[in-house]
Amino acid sequence: MGNIYCTNCGASMTDDSIFCMECGFRLDADVQPARFTETPVSGSISAGTANKVCPFCGAAMDDDACFCCVCGKRYEEPAPFISVPDSPAVDPVLPAAEERVCPACGASFDDDSKFCSNCGYLFEEILRRCPLCNAIVAPGSNTCVVCGNPVDTGTVIAKPEETAEPVICSSPAAKSEPAVHVDNGGITEKELRAAERNFHKPPKL
């Protein structure tokens, strides 16, 4: 893959780019961008080095890119968003859904949404929840605004109901079993099956 340069601003880009990630200029098919075959310029986009994702189309972006080279939309840092209860009477664990807005386009979103239905922003990338009260924690914040609990800024916390393992038995053996383990009081599977096989409802008297 060779490198090309934006005919508008001269920024480097990969030869499969449709838009310039620096100025957003669309590289129309009839406009031949400047093409060089020398040693690739550092900073070209690759899946392995990109840390930023276009909130509109999901394409990988350079950290310093202002525009997506695939869809051409301008990239803006997500605005911090927090959930604030209407009043003290509102359950702080699950704030009202309409109070949360997409950091990319401002549209409201549902609590369980993974993507913004308006612009496709991937919420899960930034969504964290307070482990104490389950409220959504603003990106970059290290404190829950609902309960004040310190929150690890580096960890994305999924909702408890999504991560809770349905382990009933806490015996060491159960830890290595992926399925739900029920303590049968030392009864083996063979014995349980025998009991199930041989016990039945009493016959009519």
Add this chain to the structure above:
Amino acid sequence: MQQGNLGQMTYTVDLVFCIDATGSMNPVLNMVKENALSFYTDLMDALNAKGKRVESVRIKVIAFRDYLEDMDDAMLVTDFFSLPDDTEEFTDTVKGIRAFGGGDIPEDGLEALGYAIRSEWSAIGTKRRQIIVLWSDAPPHPIGFGKESKYYPEGMANDFRELTDWWENEQNGYVNRRAKRLILYTPAGKEPGSYDPETEYPWDNIVNNWNNVIHFPSVAGGGLKEIQYQEIISAIVQSI
């Protein structure tokens, strides 16, 4: 099947184990399970020591709980296991019984006894024995207590008097007067006169008024702390 010697009387022994399988029975249930592993061998050894020749031994198990509390798990029965052929299946089945439920302290042991009496006893052998062994750490509900449950059986004895008739009246054809034995491992009653024995402590009423009953008192409500297994074996052997 063992072949009897000429002129030697052979026995056909049918056993019905009625096991209280409610939560409080958990400690004793494990002991019953352990004993089940060696039950046939121990019984045969004891009988041989007495010079008694057994042609057939069959064991049936009834696990009982509480109709109002445990619904369709309140009464579970097996068919007869023929030992020694079915020893492994019998043992696994007994060991597979889980102790749970029960609700209040009394359980539906009288209904279990009713089912045991109405078992399909063997009709072969020159001399038969029909032995019921019932383990419980609790007094029974009055018979019919669980009638509100949709799982309560039709045709069960309507009251204690009818249940007594099932045991005592040979004309019913349920148990044989000479063959029947009932071994109770149940709590002893309160002081005589302090309760209605027909409704509160039927175990005592059975012990005092039914024929061919052997009673090993246990402690009510606290679980059977110790099963005198050898005493039960001995009682069975002596009753044959």
